[in-house]
Structure formats: structure tokens, C-alpha cells
Amino acid sequence: xRVTWEEAGWEELGPRVGGxxxxxxxxxxxxxxxxGAALMIDAGSGxxxxxxxxxxxxxxxxxxxxxHLALTHPHFDHVFGAAAFAGVEVFGAVGxxxxxxxxxxxxxxxxxxxxxxPDEAAEAADLLVRPRHPVSGEWTLDLGGGVQVxxxxxxxxxxxxxxxxxxxxxxxxxGGPEDPRTGSPEIVFCGDLVEESGEPQAGPDAVPTRWPAAxxxxxxxxxxxxxxxxxxxxxVDAGFVRAQRDALARRFGVS
Numbered sequence: 001x002r003v004t005w006e007e008a009g010w011e012e013l014g015p016r017v018g019g020x021x022x023x024x025x026x027x028x029x030x031x032x033x034x035x036g037a038a039l040m041i042d043a044g045s046g047x048x049x050x051x052x053x054x055x056x057x058x059x060x061x062x063x064x065x066x067x068h069l070a071l072t073h074p075h076f077d078h079v080f081g082a083a084a085f086a087g088v089e090v091f092g093a094v095g096x097x098x099x100x101x102x103x104x105x106x107x108x109x110x111x112x113x114x115x116x117x118p119d120e121a122a123e124a125a126d127l128l129v130r131p132r133h134p135v136s137g138e139w140t141l142d143l144g145g146g147v148q149v150x151x152x153x154x155x156x157x158x159x160x161x162x163x164x165x166x167x168x169x170x171x172x173x174x175g176g177p178e179d180p181r182t183g184s185p186e187i188v189f190c191g192d193l194v195e196e197s198g199e200p201q202a203g204p205d206a207v208p209t210r211w212p213a214a215x216x217x218x219x220x221x222x223x224x225x226x227x228x229x230x231x232x233x234x235x236v237d238a239g240f241v242r243a244q245r246d247a248l249a250r251r252f253g254v255s
Contacts (some may be wrong), residue, residue, distance in 0.1 A: 002062030010060070011235075014184045016147055017167050018060070019229055022049060025077045025114070026197045026232045030189045031057055031066075032167055034143020039068040040088075041165050041189045042231075043081035045116065046124050050081020068141060070151055071131060072191025072231060073159045074099040074205075076111040080124035091139065092131035093153045093161035099205075100128045135163060152221055156207035157214030158192040158200065158231075165189040166221050186226035190218055194241055196233025200248060208252035215245035 030041035108125035155162025
């Protein structure tokens with residue numbers, strides 16, 4: 001039986017689009033529902049969390065399954081649950097697959113440093129899923145039922161391999177004070193290029209001098225009226241993204 005976003009513990013962000021903030025690291029994942037297909041955006045921090053997301057998606061889809069998975073960047077809290085989505089088509093920024101192979105041990109170690117159970121982190125690292133579809137520029141994904149999403153390689157910035165996901169909005173018509181414009185805004189899943197629940201984290205794989213430009217690309221992608229979904233925390237607007245962009249530019253001494 002199909003449940004609502006609210007019943008599943010998710011936030012409805014737009015028609016056929018929802019988000020969920022996961023515990024511990026407050027990672028925000030997304031789900032876009034088409035007709036006979038569905039896209040999960042990021043997979044959680046381990047196999048148990050990935051299995052939870054798979055089960056919740058099945059309830060939201062009325063017994064259907066996730067068919068596509070987009071990984072926004074190669075950090076354990078976003079990719080370690082991917083093996084729970086057996087048989088899906090996996091997308092990531094070009095080069096992500098090499099990080100998941102060559103950096104497997106460092107991802108496991110980073111998970112443990114941040115409090116993950118060592119055995120669970122080792123299992124997730126052993127079963128890491130590499131993207132079959134590397135995105136070098138933009139890739140339009142048709143989920144059926146008139147639902148299309150745009151996958152955009154907008155990095156480097158937070159990492160060397162940052163992928164954003166744009167869900168186009170629908171046009172609305174102006175109305176009176178009791179009938180504001182209908183339609184829905186663009187929704188942009190930003191990965192950790194944007195963080196709301198804490199300061200943006202710049203680890204050893206960050207490219208600080210390119211990060212502000214990556215946020216400029218995000219803003220151009222979504223526009224002023226878009227809803228921006230950060231990798232951690234609650235959805236924000238363009239003003240928040242722009243303020244974070246300017247703060248990062250000052251922090252790293254770039255324009």
C-alpha cells in the first residue's frame with residue numbers, strides 16, 4: 001500500500017519529490033518518483049541505512065522499487081548504503097568510480113573516525129558500488145510520467161567529483177491574494193556543496209579555490225526561485241546559497 005511522504009517520515013518538497021534527513025550525520029537524501037521508475041539521491045552511511053531507505057521508498061512507491069541512484073560525491077555518509085540498492089542504475093560525476101576503488105580504505109577509516117561501527121564500515125567498504133554512468137557535463141534522466149531530472153557535474157568544490165540533481169518545476173499563473181500563483185519551483189539537490197546544519201566542511205579532497213564557482217553554477221542551474229536541498233540540513237533558498245558562496249570565497253581568498 002502506498003503511503004504519503006508524511007507517513008513515511010519524509011518531507012514533501014514538490015510534486016513527486018521528497019527529502020529525508022537521516023540520523024547521526026544529518027545527511028539529507030532525496031527521492032524523485034516517476035511512472036514505473038524512481039531516483040534516489042544518495043544512499044546513506046551504511047548498509048543498514050541503505051536498506052531502510054530502500055524499504056521506505058518501496059512504501060512510498062506502493063510496492064515499486066528504486067530504479068536509479070545518483071551519488072552526489074564520494075563521502076562515506078552518502079555512498080556506503082548504495083549496495084542495498086541491488087540492480088539499480090548508478091550515476092556519479094566522472095572520476096567518482098576511481099575514488100571509490102582507490103580510496104576505499106580511506107573511506108572506511110574516515111567512517112570509523114567519525115563514529116561508525118568498524119565492522120559495519122568495513123563491510124560497506126567491501127561492497128562499495130561504482131557508478132555505471134559517469135556524468136561529465138549534464139545528463140537528462142527520464143523517469144516516465146512526464147518526470148525528468150537533470151544530473152549536472154558542477155564541481156569540483158566540496159570534493160573533486162560533485163554532482164547536483166535538478167528537478168524542473170512547473171509553470172504557474174498569477175492569481176489574487178487568496179489564489180497565489182500555482183505551479184512548483186525547481187528543486188536542486190546540492191550534495192555537500194551546500195550545508196545548512198553546520199559550516200561547510202572542507203576536507204583533504206576539497207578544491208577550495210573552485211568551490212565558489214561551483215555554487216555559482218548551482219545558482220545558475222536553479223535560479224532565484226528554486227528550492228535548494230543541502231547535503232546536510234533543511235532546504236534553503238537562493239539567498240542562503242549565495243551567502244554561503246560569499247563566505248567560502250572570503251574564507252579561501254577567492255573571488
